[in-house]
Amino acid sequence: MNPLLEAHPEPVLTARAMREADRQTIETLGLPGRVLMETAGRGAAEVAARMLGTVAARTVVCLCGRGNNGGDGFVLARVLHARGAHVHVVTLADASAMSDDAAANYRLLEHLAEADPAHRLHLHRLTDLAELDHLPRADLYVDALLGTGLSSPLRAPIRELVQWLNEHPAPILAIDIPTGLDSDTGQVLGAAVAATRTVTMGALKVGLLLGEGPRLCGTVDVIDIGIPRHVLEQAARQPGCAWRASDALIRQWLPRRAHDAHKYSAGLALIVAGSREFTGAPVMAATAAARIGAGYVLCACPSDVRPVLATKLTEVALLGLPETERGGIDQEDAFDVLDGWLERARALLVGPGLGRHPDTQRFARTLLERTSLPAVIDADGLNALVGFTELIPRHAQGRWILTPHLGEFRRLAGDVDLTHRIKVVQEYAQQWHCVLLLKGMPSVVGWPDGTVWINATGNPALATAGTGDVLAGLCVGLLAQGLPPTQAAVCALHVGGAVADHYAAHYGTATMMASDLLTYLPAVLRTRFDR
The missing domain is CATH 3.40.1190.20 (Ribokinase)
Incomplete structure (x- = not known):
C-alpha cells in the first residue's frame, strides 16, 4: 500500500450516503451496477474461502434476499461452487420479484444448477420455514438477506430466518451488514444475525462501529468494489457520516521536537x-x-x-x-x-x-x-x-x-x-x-x-x-x-x-x-x- 494512501482518513458512511456513492458511480461515471455486484460478490467469496480454509467439498448455505444484497450472495455462491464447494442457495422470492442485477445473477445460478453433473449447486425457494430442516449442516453460513436499507424491526419470515441462523454453531459470514442491524446507529431492529465476520462493500458503515455493531459484526473487511475514492469522500460529507484515522495519519499529525528545542x-x-x-x-x-x-x-x-x-x-x-x-x-x-x-x-x-x-x-x-x-x-x-x-x-x-x-x-x-x-x-x-x-x-x-x-x-x-x-x-x-x-x-x-x-x-x-x-x-x- 502506498504510504500516502494509508495516511488518508477512512470514510464511514450512512446507508443514504452509500446509496448516493453507488448512484454517482453508476449514473455519472458509467460503471454498471452489475459490475459492482460482481466485484462485491467475488470479494465476499474470497473472504468466505479464507474462513473455510479448503473450499473443495465444503458445504455452504447461503440465505439470499431479493435485493442487491442477495445478488452479492448469488455471485458468492457461484464463485464458491466453481471452486468445488457444495452450495445451497435459499431464497424467499422468485427472480421476477428481485432487483434487476440480482435477478440476472440468480438466473445464471439456475442455468449452472441444471448443467451441474455433480449436483453440487442446489437452489431452494423457501415457502415454509419447516423446509429449513432439510438443509444439510453447513461448514459456513452466508447472510445475504438484507443490506443497509433496513430501518424498521424485522418481520416474518426474515426474523425467523435470523433466529434459525443464529442457532447454528458454524461460522456466519454477513454481507455488507448483519441482517437486523441498523446501518446508521448499530441498533438491533428486533433481532439480528450474530456474524463471525462481515464483508462490507465500498466503505465502512456507521452501524458497524457503534451500538451493537462491534458485537454482532465480528471481524469486518471492507471490499473495494470500484467506487472511486473521491466519490466516497464526497458522500462522507453528508450528515451522519464520519471518518476514521489510520496510524499513518496520526503519525503525520503528531508533533516532532525541533533539534534546538528547550522546555x-x-x-x-x-x-x-x-x-x-x-x-x-x-x-x-x-x-x-x-x-x-x-x-x-x-x-x-x-x-x-x-x-x-x-x-x-x-x-x-x-x-x-x-x-x-x-x-x-x-x-x-x-x-x-x-x-x-x-x-x-x-x-x-x-x-x-x-x-x-x-x-x-x-x-x-x-x-x-x-x-x-x-x-x-x-x-x-x-x-x-x-x-x-x-x-x-x-x-x-x-x-x-x-x-x-x-x-x-x-x-x-x-x-x-x-x-x-x-x-x-x-x-x-x-x-x-x-x-x-x-x-x-x-x-x-x-x-x-x-x-x-x-x-x-x-x-x-x-x-x-x-x-x-x-x-x-x-x-x-x-x-x-x-x-x-x-x-x-x-x-x-x-x-x-x-x-x-x-x-x-x-x-x-x-x-x-x-x-x-x-x-x-x-x-x-x-x-x-x-x-
Whole structure:
C-alpha cells in the first residue's frame, strides 16, 4: 500500500450516503451496477474461502434476499461452487420479484444448477420455514438477506430466518451488514444475525462501529468494489457520516521536537486540577501531558492539596491556589497567582479532580471566560459549565476541547437522544463551536465544521477509573506543542487507545489501570508512531 494512501482518513458512511456513492458511480461515471455486484460478490467469496480454509467439498448455505444484497450472495455462491464447494442457495422470492442485477445473477445460478453433473449447486425457494430442516449442516453460513436499507424491526419470515441462523454453531459470514442491524446507529431492529465476520462493500458503515455493531459484526473487511475514492469522500460529507484515522495519519499529525528545542519552546501546559478528595486525577493528567511531549507541565491546585501532590509528582511543577474560608478556590487571589503563568502557557486543562465546590466552580468559569488559550475542559470543569452552556459558543471559538462521557454530556446538553450519536456530536460541536470529544466505546470527536471522527483504537480495558484523566492530559500536552484542537483530540484518542490495545494484547483487558497507560505510552509512541 502506498504510504500516502494509508495516511488518508477512512470514510464511514450512512446507508443514504452509500446509496448516493453507488448512484454517482453508476449514473455519472458509467460503471454498471452489475459490475459492482460482481466485484462485491467475488470479494465476499474470497473472504468466505479464507474462513473455510479448503473450499473443495465444503458445504455452504447461503440465505439470499431479493435485493442487491442477495445478488452479492448469488455471485458468492457461484464463485464458491466453481471452486468445488457444495452450495445451497435459499431464497424467499422468485427472480421476477428481485432487483434487476440480482435477478440476472440468480438466473445464471439456475442455468449452472441444471448443467451441474455433480449436483453440487442446489437452489431452494423457501415457502415454509419447516423446509429449513432439510438443509444439510453447513461448514459456513452466508447472510445475504438484507443490506443497509433496513430501518424498521424485522418481520416474518426474515426474523425467523435470523433466529434459525443464529442457532447454528458454524461460522456466519454477513454481507455488507448483519441482517437486523441498523446501518446508521448499530441498533438491533428486533433481532439480528450474530456474524463471525462481515464483508462490507465500498466503505465502512456507521452501524458497524457503534451500538451493537462491534458485537454482532465480528471481524469486518471492507471490499473495494470500484467506487472511486473521491466519490466516497464526497458522500462522507453528508450528515451522519464520519471518518476514521489510520496510524499513518496520526503519525503525520503528531508533533516532532525541533533539534534546538528547550522546555518552553516544547510547550508549557497549565493544568488546573485536584481537590482534597481527588488527588490522583491531577497526577494522571499532568504525567500524561509530560509523557506525550509537553516541555513544561505546571499543575495549579488548591493550596491544601499541594503537599500531597508534591509527594507524587517530581518532574511536574506545582502551584498552590489560595482557598476561601469555605474551602473552595479563592477566585481573585488565584488569578493573582496565575497571572504570569497564563501569559507563558501554550495550553490549559481545567477540571480533573477539581471538585464541585461552588467557589471553585465559579473560579473555573471565570478562568475559561478570561483566557484565550486553547483549552481542554474535562470532568469537574464540565460540571462547572452545567447551567452555563451559553459560555461555550461565546468563548470557545474553536479553541476548546470538551471531553464528556455520556452522563456529563447529558448534564450539559439535557436529556439528548443519542441513538444517532454521530449526528448529535455534529450538531453540538457546530452549535457550541468547539471540539467535542464524546467518550464511549468507541469515542467520537466532532469538529466545529461538522466533521466527525470515530476512534479506531481502544478496547474494554479502558473501562477503569483514571483513563479519562490520562486522555485529558494527552490532549493538553499536544495542544501545548502547537497541535490545533481538532487534531489534538483525534491524536490523543487514537494514541491512548493504541496503548490500551498494546496492554490488552500482552496482559488482557481486566487488569489494566490508568497508570499502565502512562507506563506503556513511550514504547507505543516509539514502535507504532515513530516518536
